[in-house]
Structure formats: C-alpha cells, structure tokens
Amino acid sequence: MRTNSAPRIAIIGAGMAGASCAQLLASAGWAVQVFDKSRGVGGRMSTRRLDWTDANGSTHPASFDHGAPCFSAHSADFASFVAQAAGDGLLARWTPRMAPSSYLPLGSPDLWTPTPDMPALCRSLLAGLPVRTCCAIDALRRDESGWRLESGGITVDQGFAAVVVAIPPAQAAALLQDHQAAWAQQAQAQKMLPGWALMAVTDEAASAEAQAWDLAWPSSGPLAWVIRDDAKPGRKQQPSLTHWVAHATVDWSQTHLEAPAAEVEAALKQALAQQLGRQPHWHYSTVHRWRYASVPRAAASSISTTTHRWDAAIGLGACGDALGGAGVEGAWASARALAAAINASSQTPLPHDRQAHA
Template identity: 50%
Template sequence: MTAGHGPRRVGIVGAGVAGAACARTLAEAGCAVQVFDKSRGVGGRMATRRASWVPEQGSTQLAFFDHGVPWWTAQAPEFAAFLAQAEAAGQVQRWAPRLAGAAGAPVQAVQGWLGLPDMPALCRWMLRDIPVRAECQVSSLVAAEGRWSVLGGGEPVAHDLDAVVVALPPAQAAALWAPHRPQWAARALAHPMSPCWTLMALTDEPPGDPARAEGWDELLPPAPPLARVIRQDAKPGRPRTPGLAQWVAHADPGWSQQHLESDAQDVQAQLARALEQALGTALKWRYVVVHRWRYAQVVEQQAGQDPGPVGADARCEWDGQAGLGACGDHLGGGGIEAAWLSGRELAHRMLGSG
C-alpha cells in the first residue's frame, strides 16, 4: 500500500501507544512520519521508572518499577493479533496476575500483557525506523496555505507537513486544538481524567510475606487511600533481588484528586503507611518514592454526560480538509487497548481505508 490516497508528510505529537500505533500504520503505508514527545523516551503512560538505590553494605543497585499501566488486557481480535506479533518479536509477554480483593474473597487470575523487558518496549518497537524527537514539548500548531508547522517552545521543529496528529491526554490536546478546532477542544475537556499518586517501594521481604502466603500478585484494598497494590517482582521477565520485595501501589482516584497539590513527602508518608496496613505488617524500607500522574485514566462517563465523538462510532477525530487528526485513550474509551485502536483507526481514516 502507498500513501497515494493519504497525506505524505505527517507530524505526530505524542509517542504513547496511540501516537505510536498511528505512526506505525501510516509508516507502513508509505507516509513520511515524524513524532514529537516532551519526555526523554517514548511510551507515555506505558512507563517504567529506573531507580538507583544503595544497600546498607555494597554499591549502587538498580531497580525498575512499572509505575504507569501495570499490565493490560486485550479483547478486540485485531489488538490480540497485534500483540501476538509483538510477542513473537519478543516485545511483550503474557502475564496472568492473581488478583485478591477484600479479605476472604477468592484470588482470581486474569489474562494480561506486559511490555518486555519494560513497559515502553511496545512503543519503541512500533516506532522503530520512525524518527522521534524526544524532549520536545510542542507548544502550538500553525497552518498556512494548506501546510502545517509544529512549534516547540515557540520555535518551528517541523514544517511543510500535509497533516498533523495530536495523540495527547485531553487537557494537553485541547491546548493545541483550541485555535483551530475549538469544538474538539471543548469536547476533549469534557472527558474527565482521574489523577493517580503512585508509590514505588523496595522493602525487605516481609515476615510471612502476605503476597506469597495468600497467593496474589495484585491486591485491591477495599478502601482508600490505596486502590491497587502490585507485587512488581512477581512479574515474569523483571529483575528481582533475593530477600527483597518490590511494590507499586496506586492511590485511589478520589484520594489522588483530593491530594493533587499536596507535598510529595506527605503523600509518600501516607501511602507508605497505607501499604503497611494493606499488607498487615510493618515493612523495612530500602527505597521509596512517589510519582503524581495528573492525567492517569479516563473516568467512566456517567449516562447522559457523554460528550460524544465527532463522527458516529468514531474512536478518533479526523478533518481531512484541514489535515488535522486526534487520537488517544480518551477517544477510545480508556486504557491501552482503546488507545491503540484509536491510533490505528485514525491512520486508516487518514489513508482513506477506514
């Protein structure tokens, strides 16, 4: 397939799973694609934090925490087929985490997926052979005589583009769309996103290790502040240190919202205490830090509040006349699968095949 029916030169803002899926599909159809992301690497909320810590005796060690999406599921056959290809290429692997709810509830295994060796691997793979400009925060998009320019920090970082795609969380996307498509910006802002304070910790294996004893990999505490506790070192293909336990704990969305502007040290102290309570044991801390995701997940829409996509059944927005497109998890309904489907569907519409 060639880019004969679609735009030839495309700029994509955002190298998360939605932007990467759009970029891959367009590049495979023969488009010249350039991607821009404000972060140092790609993946967006498919993220793995690399942390260095120093044991009581010994030299600096490295630890890795999947502090964004901890694992994801695939329902749509096309997404499952894509993941099977990525699995064959060694970029993802299956994981069936055992989930434990409130005390006494049975532990339940769910079929899920992980990036390999880390979460951004899937996006790195989709973006292989596609130019990505990292540490480039796009500040505006400019249209003149049917061509687009992308500006970072007020300076042009790309010009003479046939089309631009914005693959960002709604609040960030709305800022870029506002001068061109105020109605897209308004619709994007009507998609509420929940924040998430995330605790990453390395501790000694607790006495009677509750995760091992009760046979779970993820605990769903019944009440805030914590919503999810993931045993990072239970994941296959992740490094582990004998005698140590690695935890990633997500604060409840409402609690995170209430504490959005709180001091990180206070949040860390409260979440560390909550982790000990959830596990029912004191922990010997070796390393601990928190990360604030201001836009973590799409809040499920209440009936009657759905802002609605631009076209019927659309998981994306595309104005072929102007050469402006939008994709992201908020348009697809939330989560990794929705973001991937959104990016791919946008590329197909741009190519005139969707």
C-alpha cells in the same frame, strides 16, 4: 515504507496511540516524524528507572512500572494485535498470585504486560521511525507550505501535509484551539481521573508463606492496587529485596491531589505496610502523581460518538484513550481508526500508489 517523495505527517505523542498511529501510517507510505516531550516513548505505559543508595553507601538499580501495570484485550481486533505482539516476544501474559481476599473474577480477560518494561511495546512499534524526544510541541501553525510545529516559540520542524495530536485531552486542547475550536472545547470538557502511585523497595518477608502473592486489591483504605513489581514477567529480582508499586484509589487521589508529596508518601507507605501485615524495612520510596491517569470508562467517548477526529480539509487529526474508549486498548483502537480515516481520505496519492500505477 518511507520514500523521499512520501507526504510528511507529524505525530505528536509517542504513547500507545501515537506509536500505533505512526506505525500504521508509515506502513501505508507516509513519511512520519514523531515528537514527544518525555525522554523516552510509551507515555503512560511507563517504567521509571533509578538508583538508590543503601546505608553502606552502595547503589542499587531499581525500576518500577508506575503507570499502567498491564492491560487486557476485549475486542477481537485488539486480541489479534496482542496475540501477534506476544508471538513476537513483546508481551507476556501476567498471571499474578492473588493476595488473600483479592481475586480475579471468573472469566476475566487475560492480563498482558510488555517485556522487559512497559515502553517496550511502543519502542517496537516505533522501531526505525524518526522520533524526537524531549520536545514539547506547544503550538501548531499552518500556511500554504503546510504545518509548522513550535516549541517555546521556536520552529522545531515544518512542511508537514498533516498533523496527528495523540496526547491527553487537556494538553491537546491547547494545540487544537486555533484550528478546530470545537474539538478543543470538547477535549477541555473531557474528564480525566488522577492517580497517586507509590514506588518502594523493601526487605523480603521472613518466610515465603508470608509473601505468597503478587497482586492485591485492598477492599478499603487508600490503595486500589498493590503490585509486587519485580515478580511481573521479564522483570529482574534482586536477592533479599522486594519492589512494590501501589496505586491509590481514584477517590483518595482526587482528595489528595494537591497534598505535599511527603504526606502522600507517608500515607501510602502506611497503607502498604497494612496490606503486607508487617512493618517492612524501607530501603527506598517515592511517589508520582498522575494528574491525568485515565479516562472514566463510562465517560470515554460520551462527549462524542467518534473514536478519533480527522479534518481532511486541513490535515489535522486527534486520537488517544479519551476518544477510543479508555485504557491501552482504547488508545490503540483510536489510533487505528484515525490511520484508516487518514489513508481513506488522503488526496495525495501515496508513493506506493504512484508506483503501482506508473
């Protein structure tokens, strides 16, 4: 719980790592203030909402989970967090109908998706906490009065006892450089994998049998995942329409990283049509390039054996999927480890400690 006398901590980034860290630190008594450059929270657990116009001039709402479509829990700790969130109605188990020749290996962990959209989990973690969106922090300054955060050369907030950088490594490096050059260097060296994503609205297949699946993993071609997005739990379906998100493979995305969006869109539409086994009527389509989509699982944390970074002497920390072992679970694990380290090393007695010992 926040009190007026609680030490202030700035959290930069409101994805899974930043939101989890903020929630844990707030419950431990810190006065957290979260900043994110995007319009909303969730980071790569994102849902794009838009309106498209049909041939008659009528507009239709659409939404696409164009970042992480789902995640699974491998550790007992994360499984317990997931169970709690599912019990609170924030997560639903996703059991997609698999396309012919695509199958979930026996014993695969459950797939979970936040509902009603991907950012819902982060929104819930951040409920009641101050979050400043549309605010890209591009410099951190520190003097005797604490940390000061800048955006475009202007101070956006100051007087923080500590700062947590919970953003992808390439972006974190610039903020860390002046204060922890070694971390910045390691962040810069961290490999991140790109991903192109196609979002499309098509007509429905003529028969239910012709479209009896929600998830395909094509074994060849540009696409890694094809997801019937409107069939995920808690998503809205619209009569006669089908909403797709198709993710290109890492290799294809790397090769086409700088290709024009129109060229990428045409190639991914062709691949989706091939997967559907028909040429659908395209009502709407667009693509999104994730330059830093994910961390190679084997490479995550290979540069460092730590799951997070914390310099208690200056009050600077870093967390995220790249440190925690990749994916949503890695981001959560990294944030949790950092929050524990901050609380353990905090030299300022926290408000509830002061009350307890008063």
